Amino acid sequence: MNEGRKSPIERVAGTPLRLITQLGGGDLVDRLGLRDATERALHGVGKAAGKVMSKKSPLTLSDSARAKRAAEESKGEGPPTAPKPVAPAGQPARLANIAPTGVFDLRPTDDQELVRATARRFADEVMRKAAYAADAAAAPDPAVLAAAQELGLAALLVPEAAGGIAETRALVTTVLAIEELARGDMGLALAMLAPLGVVNALVEHGTHAQQQTWLPRFTGDAFVPAALALLEPRPGSDAARPQTGAMRARSDQGSGWKLFGEKSLVPLGQSAELFLVLAEVMGAGPRLFLVPRGTAGVTVTPQPAMGLRAAGTCKLELDGAFVPDDALLGGEDAVVDARGSFDARAIVDRARVAWGAMAVGGARAVVDYVIPYCNERKAFGEPVSHRQAVAFMIADLAIELEGMRLLVHRAASLADQGKPFTREANLVRVQCGAKGMKAGTDGVQLLGGHGFVKDHPVERWYRDLRAIAVMEGAL
Numbered sequence: 001m002n003e004g005r006k007s008p009i010e011r012v013a014g015t016p017l018r019l020i021t022q023l024g025g026g027d028l029v030d031r032l033g034l035r036d037a038t039e040r041a042l043h044g045v046g047k048a049a050g051k052v053m054s055k056k057s058p059l060t061l062s063d064s065a066r067a068k069r070a071a072e073e074s075k076g077e078g079p080p081t082a083p084k085p086v087a088p089a090g091q092p093a094r095l096a097n098i099a100p101t102g103v104f105d106l107r108p109t110d111d112q113e114l115v116r117a118t119a120r121r122f123a124d125e126v127m128r129k130a131a132y133a134a135d136a137a138a139a140p141d142p143a144v145l146a147a148a149q150e151l152g153l154a155a156l157l158v159p160e161a162a163g164g165i166a167e168t169r170a171l172v173t174t175v176l177a178i179e180e181l182a183r184g185d186m187g188l189a190l191a192m193l194a195p196l197g198v199v200n201a202l203v204e205h206g207t208h209a210q211q212q213t214w215l216p217r218f219t220g221d222a223f224v225p226a227a228l229a230l231l232e233p234r235p236g237s238d239a240a241r242p243q244t245g246a247m248r249a250r251s252d253q254g255s256g257w258k259l260f261g262e263k264s265l266v267p268l269g270q271s272a273e274l275f276l277v278l279a280e281v282m283g284a285g286p287r288l289f290l291v292p293r294g295t296a297g298v299t300v301t302p303q304p305a306m307g308l309r310a311a312g313t314c315k316l317e318l319d320g321a322f323v324p325d326d327a328l329l330g331g332e333d334a335v336v337d338a339r340g341s342f343d344a345r346a347i348v349d350r351a352r353v354a355w356g357a358m359a360v361g362g363a364r365a366v367v368d369y370v371i372p373y374c375n376e377r378k379a380f381g382e383p384v385s386h387r388q389a390v391a392f393m394i395a396d397l398a399i400e401l402e403g404m405r406l407l408v409h410r411a412a413s414l415a416d417q418g419k420p421f422t423r424e425a426n427l428v429r430v431q432c433g434a435k436g437m438k439a440g441t442d443g444v445q446l447l448g449g450h451g452f453v454k455d456h457p458v459e460r461w462y463r464d465l466r467a468i469a470v471m472e473g474a475l
Contacts, residue, residue, distance in 0.1 A: 123184025269314020
């Protein structure tokens with residue numbers, strides 16, 4: 001069928017199939033010893049895709065809407081569709097907002113379930129096996145990052161005009177994938193997903209030239225390490241109000257900017273080819289700058305932390321680092337907010353929603369682990385889960401997990417519709433930071449002495465989950 005004549009559900013349903021087909025066809029799977037597991041994933045997700053393609057309407061339609069669509073189809077009429085946005089020649093490609101349906105239903109659609117199933121399989125078969133070694137080495141395994149690139153997650157965020165497959169914003173779909181990958185391992189998930197923060201900023205704010213220079217690299221075959229650099233090492237740091245500064249300058253290369261300041265806990269710092277640095281421009285507010293690796297005046301120092309060690313976090317020092325004029329994201333005519341300055345808060349809000357999804361995935365890993373453990377672990381002749389204190393603690397964990405997930409999905413849904421979601425993003429940060437940390441603490445408590453040793457992964461999840469309230473802007 002001609003791609004342009006496919007229905008939206010057919011186009012999106014085909015997306016995860018193409019992604020997992022790429023994964024299954026790559027020799028990397030053989031090097032990782034995952035051929036059998038990947039073929040099972042291809043078989044299972046392929047069956048699910050067949051079910052998606054056989055449906056005439058999305059699952060979220062009400063009965064009356066289904067009846068109306070059936071009547072339209074019987075008359076040879078299809079549901080109204082919005083024209084595909086086409087970027088004029090030389091103009092940056094942007095994504096359209098998702099039209100609200102008027103139905104409050106946060107259940108994933110069939111095509112979103114396919115994306116989630118693919119991410120879940122990858123987390124189970126690849127990330128879980130590599131997590132312990134990556135945590136010990138304080139760096140991700142390049143083979144795992146290469147395998148993650150074969151999932152093609154960046155393409156889900158990039159418009160077709162810029163080399164991707166996206167037509168509308170897809171933060172809900174993205175957080176579903178993040179939850180599953182974080183359930184595999186939060187540190188590795190951060191390493192894999194850090195470039196997506198850069199991709200999203202380029203899509204939302206980049207110029208045509210900036211998009212053409214960088215976006216094809218992120219959607220290509222090789223994993224391109226890159227990261228947002230927002231967090232600063234100071235008390236009460238607000239990522240949207242940086243102390244890192246930028247000033248006009250000239251050099252032998254022409255006019256440009258000099259950057260001064262320091263950024264902390266930047267993922268993939270040792271290998272990143274591109275940093276997207278938020279800096280304050282006097283009189284113009286905070287702006288983002290594209291800083292390639294090797295820029296003079298940029299010093300990268302390893303900064304392994306208590307948790308998220310697999311992400312290879314580093315400190316970024318900017319001592320008069322010079323970048324040309326075209327390194328200013330969006331150029332001089334970048335999108336501005338109602339106050340007349342670059343809207344850095346929108347970048348931070350999306351990052352907070354993504355971190356909330358990381359907390360959901362990490363807490364889910366804890367819940368899934370402690371339930372069978374407490375059912376099998378016996379004390380005084382019976383499973384410890386028979387004790388009310390234990391059973392109630394597990395129940396509370398599961399309840400808080402669902403609350404966190406609801407907050408994350410609501411904020412992501414508003415973002416996809418182009419509606420304000422700063423309040424919801426702040427709720428996500430507060431609730432997921434507190435309840436995610438509690439999930440890690442309770443997981444260790446439920447395992448007793450076993451929760452304190454590396455024989456069980458709960459101690460690593462405890463360390464990772466405590467980072468949710470600390471990290472900012474890395475996704």
